[in-house]
Amino acid sequence: MAKGAVMGLRRHFVLPESFRLETWFPAHMFSGMKKMQAKLRSVDCIVEVHDARIPFTGRNRQFNRLLFKGKPNLLFLNKADLAGSLHRRQVAERLANNGEEGEVIFGSFKSSDKRKTCFALMHQLRRAIEGEMRFHREGLAEYNVMIVGIPNVGKSSLINALRECFTDLNVNACRVGRKPGITRSVTSRVRISDRPLIYMFDTPGVLTPEIYVNRRVHPESVLKLGLCECLPDERVGVELLADYLLYFCNRQDRSAYVSQLQLDDTCDDIDRVLRHLAEKEELKKRIVLYGNTETLLDTECAAKKFIQLFRRGHLGDQFLDVDALT
CATH class of the missing domain: 1.10.1580 (Conserved Hypothetical Protein Ylqf; Chain: A; domain 2)
Structure with missing residues (x-):
């Protein structure tokens, strides 16, 4: 049966006139982006984490405009186990066609996938940082990586998993939770690898302003973010x-x-x-x-x-x- 062909089914979804999302845009999101920019000089690579269930929805274009230029970067699509593998090749091709410059990595931190995901991430991360000119950081033996993304896509979980796999430190360094907004500031460095010595900055989730400006044009973006828990249920x-x-x-x-x-x-x-x-x-x-x-x-x-x-x-x-x- 063709999509939307059943008699009586809606062909478009319209947000109610009373819907307002502006009430949830915490102040730490505004300050967070500025603090990330302030750290850029000491950063060797940037890892953007996004939800594999919505690889095109809600990605913050400001990351590319304000953070990525001149820095090697990777896109990690987390929670790939929830998205299934059927669309993975098409997603990678579409991202490449859309101008995605960095490597795209699919994975999850479900117990059965964690080790494989961590090794795939570390492999691409080492390729990115060890093959780049470091300019004023050339003489340093350590590397700094910044992790960015919208709320509740698994940034802190990624840091804790890498730390567990590639250091002798077993204690989680970052708080995690199912609700968005757990990380509220750009943290001090967290060691995620002993060999080579790599540190990572955890950062607060920062939503793309476009979902507010254009919410009547693309209402489904808000709902998709809500279903994936990137926005609080009670706000949507x-x-x-x-x-x-x-x-x-x-x-x-x-x-x-x-x-x-x-x-x-x-x-x-x-x-x-x-x-x-x-x-x-x-x-x-x-x-x-x-x-x-x-x-x-x-x-x-x-x-x-x-x-x-x-x-x-x-x-x-x-x-x-x-x-x-x-």
């Missing part, structure tokens, strides 16, 4: 995220949600889907209205459960940038 809205997820599944003819939610057929009405899930799971909430307590279906909780099905892989692979490859 879980029911809005669930609605976009339903739209995306229908648009791409992914019907796994029908059996997962025990629906009779595909459906493009998020209210019906969430009410069905809330009834099935007996998700209810109590509210007090004019002094009376009423019990209602908890559709917000149902939305969270639907989103978790996606994030845990129960709806198929999580690659969201399908349209960017067509």
Whole structure:
């Protein structure tokens, strides 16, 4: 069946008029970019980390304009295990066609993939730093690498994994978490390799300003970032995220949600889907209205459960940038 051809399914997703994302752009993002620029003179290479599920969505163009020029750089697409391998070759080709200059590395820090990912990263990192002129840093035996990216793509996890693999230090140096915004400043150097001696600067996630300026032109960017947890759920809205997820599944003819939610057929009405899930799971909430307590279906909780099905892989692979490859 052709995408979007089912009768009644939406062909476009439109953000509600009331939607505003400007309320979440922490001050540390503004200061973070300036601090990164201030460190550039002492940096030998830059590693950009992005989410493999959205390799084209949300990448901060300011990195290329303000940080990459004159510096060797790598693009590491993390969480590749969640994106699946089906689109990997097309993604690499499209990135090359778009002018990506550095090496593109796919990987994840899932326990079974961690060692392989770390060695692939270190191999490319050593190639990048050992083959470059260092000018004023030529006489130094150590190398400095800066890691950059948008929020919650795994920058701190990368540092901790490399540190574990290539140093005698087993203690994690960087805090990690599932919520964006854990790292809030450009940290002091962290040793990630003993031979050669390599240090890495962790940096706060910095969102691309384009998703705010053009949000009405490209509304799906915001929702994709939200589904991948690069934006806080509460700022985007879980029911809005669930609605976009339903739209995306229908648009791409992914019907796994029908059996997962025990629906009779595909459906493009998020209210019906969430009410069905809330009834099935007996998700209810109590509210007090004019002094009376009423019990209602908890559709917000149902939305969270639907989103978790996606994030845990129960709806198929999580690659969201399908349209960017067509």
